[in-house]
Amino acid sequence: MTAAAGAPFRCGLVAVVGRPSVGKSTLVNRLVGHKISITSKKPQTTRHRIMGVLTEAERQFIFVDTPGFQTKHGGRLNERMNRTVIASLADVDAVVLVVDAAKLTPADRDVVARIPAGCSVVVAVNKVDELVDKRALLPRIAELASWRDFTALVPVSAEKDTAIDELKDTIAAALPEAPALYDADTLTDRDERFLAAEMIREKIFRLLGDEVPYSTTVMLEQFVQEPKLRRISAVVLCDKPGQRAILVGQGGATMKAIATQARRDMEALFGGKVFLEVFVRVRKNWAATDASLSKLGYE
Numbered sequence: 001m002t003a004a005a006g007a008p009f010r011c012g013l014v015a016v017v018g019r020p021s022v023g024k025s026t027l028v029n030r031l032v033g034h035k036i037s038i039t040s041k042k043p044q045t046t047r048h049r050i051m052g053v054l055t056e057a058e059r060q061f062i063f064v065d066t067p068g069f070q071t072k073h074g075g076r077l078n079e080r081m082n083r084t085v086i087a088s089l090a091d092v093d094a095v096v097l098v099v100d101a102a103k104l105t106p107a108d109r110d111v112v113a114r115i116p117a118g119c120s121v122v123v124a125v126n127k128v129d130e131l132v133d134k135r136a137l138l139p140r141i142a143e144l145a146s147w148r149d150f151t152a153l154v155p156v157s158a159e160k161d162t163a164i165d166e167l168k169d170t171i172a173a174a175l176p177e178a179p180a181l182y183d184a185d186t187l188t189d190r191d192e193r194f195l196a197a198e199m200i201r202e203k204i205f206r207l208l209g210d211e212v213p214y215s216t217t218v219m220l221e222q223f224v225q226e227p228k229l230r231r232i233s234a235v236v237l238c239d240k241p242g243q244r245a246i247l248v249g250q251g252g253a254t255m256k257a258i259a260t261q262a263r264r265d266m267e268a269l270f271g272g273k274v275f276l277e278v279f280v281r282v283r284k285n286w287a288a289t290d291a292s293l294s295k296l297g298y299e
Contacts, residue, residue: 011060012093012175017115019107020044022098023126027158028052028065031168035269036188036195037065038202042213045205047298048198051189053182059172060180064092094120094151094174096167099144101128101137101155112147120151120174124167129157192270193223194297196232199265200278203258204236204247212246215239217286217296229273230266237283237296247280255280 016024020043029035032052038045052063089095095115099108115121123144131137141153152170156163188195197218205213215238222233236255238244248255255278263276286292 007058008177009058009060009179010172010175011062011178011180013062013064013091014094014096014171014175015064015066015089015092016096016098017066017089017111018098019105019111022100023158024098025065027096027098027124027126027156028063030158030161030164031061031063032187034187035265036190038198038205040202040205040213042205042210044214045202048194053186053188054168055180055182055184055186056168059175060182061168061171061175062181063096089114089116089119092119093176094122094171096122096124096171097150098124098126101125101131101140104140104143109147115148121148122151122167122170122174123153124158125153125155126158128155129160129162192225192230193220195269196220196223196262196266197234199269200234200236200258200262202265203261207254207258207261208246212238212243215243216247219296229275230270231275232266233277234279236278236280237286238280239282239284239286241282244280244282 016028018024025037025039025046028037028050029039029052032054034052036052037050046065050065052065054061054063097112097115125137125141125144128134128137137155141155144150144153151174154163154167154170156167158164197220200218201213201216204216204218217237218234219237220232220234222231224231236247238247246254247258249257259276259278262278263274266274266276286296
């Protein structure tokens with residue numbers, strides 16, 4: 001459902017925030033209608049601020065997907081990700097707070113406490129499809145309502161596309177009357193190089209265990225676009241030789257699977273053939289200093 005014909009055009013920035021593992025990136029992808037943010041079942045998959053743009057009749061949403069706000073772990077990388085979340089809240093027109101319908105935690109309250117007073121906040125109570133007893137949702141909504149004066153609370157399922165149109169309409173009502181900031185065919189502010197690196201990183205999160213993905217990052221050494229082909233050379237950085245062995249796998253099988261799945265996603269998004277090479281290198285403490293993180297593109 002979109003705005004009524006003749007209604008004033010609305011456009012604005014919408015920060016999507018929440019603790020790790022509540023489904024922020026899945027929700028942004030569903031709202032935009034395209035996969036612009038990587039996802040996995042592991043927490044803290046998203047490390048960068050990514051804008052997803054949705055243009056409809058009489059309205060344009062600019063969704064800002066953010067890393068999950070981290071309160072348990074320190075380190076330079078987590079500090080930077082938390083700083084990214086806070087910076088994303090500075091100039092937005094509305095905030096979507098994503099929580100898990102199954103449970104509320106102190107970490108959810110920590111996120112709410114960091115949203116500036118006066119912000120219009122819509123709560124997306126996500127993963128309602130996973131609730132066995134839907135009656136359990138009522139006390140959760142009542143608890144949420146006691147935390148802050150929210151604009152609205154909307155039970156949704158990003159995975160199953162439940163109540164997404166209702167959520168969009170609720171968000172749109174909070175946006176200012178303003179002209180579109182992006183062309184109608186724009187999907188994201190990120191370029192193909194960034195998206196290619198993220199797709200490789202997603203497969204590492206999806207195909208490997210709990211430790212190695214958090215000790216890796218991906219950088220592109222080459223991205224050449226030819227008339228009918230993109231040639232991409234990427235490097236996966238890790239901290240230790242043992243992690244490299246896991247990433248490569250026996251006879252290179254693990255990295256081959258990672259590269260193959262990433263290449264298929266790239267071809268689907270870019271709309272053309274991709275020749276992809278992926279190498280693994282050990283760079284001890286690549287995430288330990290601000291200088292190193294800046295060179296690798298972390299904000």
